[in-house]
Amino acid sequence: MASDPTRRLILLRHAKSDWPDMPDRDRPLAKRGRRDAPRIGRWLREQGYQPDVVVVSAATRTRQTWDLVAPELGGSPAVHFEPRAYAASALSLLYLVQELPDRYHTALLIAHNPGLSDLATSLAAPPETAPAPPDIAPAAGNGPRPALSLPTAAVAVFEFPGDWPSLTPGHARLTNLTTPADL
Numbered sequence: 001m002a003s004d005p006t007r008r009l010i011l012l013r014h015a016k017s018d019w020p021d022m023p024d025r026d027r028p029l030a031k032r033g034r035r036d037a038p039r040i041g042r043w044l045r046e047q048g049y050q051p052d053v054v055v056v057s058a059a060t061r062t063r064q065t066w067d068l069v070a071p072e073l074g075g076s077p078a079v080h081f082e083p084r085a086y087a088a089s090a091l092s093l094l095y096l097v098q099e100l101p102d103r104y105h106t107a108l109l110i111a112h113n114p115g116l117s118d119l120a121t122s123l124a125a126p127p128e129t130a131p132a133p134p135d136i137a138p139a140a141g142n143g144p145r146p147a148l149s150l151p152t153a154a155v156a157v158f159e160f161p162g163d164w165p166s167l168t169p170g171h172a173r174l175t176n177l178t179t180p181a182d183l
Contacts, residue, residue, distance in 0.1 A: 005105060005161070005162075006105075006159050006161055007106070007107075007159065007160055007162065007164065007167070008049070008105065008106040008107070008157065008158070009107050009109065009157075009159075009160070009172065010049055010051060010106065010109070010155060010156075010157050010158075011109050011111075011116055011119065011120050011150065011155065011156045011157075011158070012040065012069070012108060012109065012110045012111075012153070012154070012155050013110075013112065013116050013117075013150040013151065013153065013154050014029075014033070014059070014061045014064075014065045014110060014111070014112060014152065014153070015032075015033030015034070015036045015037040015040070015061070015064075015065045015068070015152055015153040016029065016030045016032040016033035016036060016152040016153065017029055017030055017033055018030040018033075024059075024087075025059045025060065025086060026059075026060050027059070027060060027061050028061060028064060029061055029064045029065065029068075033064075033065070033152065034068060035180075036180035037064075037065045037068035037153060038069065038071075038072050039153075039180050039183050040069060040072075040153050040155060040178075040180060041070065041073050042072045044069070044073055044108075044155065045072055045074060047157075047176065049106065049157060049176075050073060050074070050077075050106065051073070051075075051077045051106045051107055052103070052104040052105055052106050052107065053077055053078045053079075053080070053100060053104040053106075054077050054078070054079045054107070054108045054110065055082050055085060055096060055097075055100075055107065055108070055109045055110070055111075056080070056081050056085070056110045056111075057081075057082060057083075057085035057086045057088075057110060057111045058081045058082060058083040058085070058086055059112070062085075062086075062110045062111065062112070063081065065153070066079070066110055069110075082096060084096060085109070085110075085111045085112075086111075086112065087112060087115070088111060088112070089115050089118070090115050090116075090118035090121075090122050092115065093109065093115050093119045094119060094122070094167065094169075096109070097164060097167055098164050098165045098167060099164070100164040101164075102163055102164070104164070107164075113150060117147065117148055117149050117150045118147075120148040120150055120156040120158075120174075121147045121148045122169040122170070123158050123160075123167070123170070123171075123174070124148055124156075124158070124172065124174040148174075148177070151179055151181075152180075153179065153180045154177070154178065154180075155177070155178050155179075156174060156176070156177050157174070157177070158172035158173060158174055158175065159172065159173050159175050160173065
């Protein structure tokens with residue numbers, strides 16, 4: 001067995017939330033979110049993206065997103081509801097991922113923007129010699145790839161060699177990106 005296994009990180013922005021008069025952390029999913037989350041779960045299963053571990057922001061809408069994705073995925077990954085993932089920056093989310101135990105090879109992180117889109121953009125920034133995945137438009141010229149924007153219930157899938165602590169900006173390969181509108 002290789003000492004440098006490939007890891008997979010799946011970033012999922014929570015599904016569309018409602019805007020009732022309540023604290024942001026307590027906002028539930030909207031009707032569209034309750035429809036989109038299971039569709040994304042089915043897509044993850046169909047693509048073979050079965051996580052070993054799931055890290056979910058402790059906010060209501062992220063927990064509800066997971067509750068609707070989980071039955072579609074099948075399997076029984078370890079699930080951690082993480083208060084630090086709520087309203088976290090890209091760097092804070094990266095630190096959460098870097099803390100994952102070595103026994104996990106595929107992680108699903110369900111969190112919020114702007115931190116999640118910023119993390120996706122940071123991870124996907126390819127070294128100058130790395131080709132863009134075929135389904136992702138390359139940046140014009142030799143500059144960095146444009147920012148990735150993850151709308152609600154969007155998924156970005158990254159792969160990288162090494163262990164979780166070795167994940168750093170610009171050293172993961174974006175292998176898939178989808179939204180409920182794509183399905």
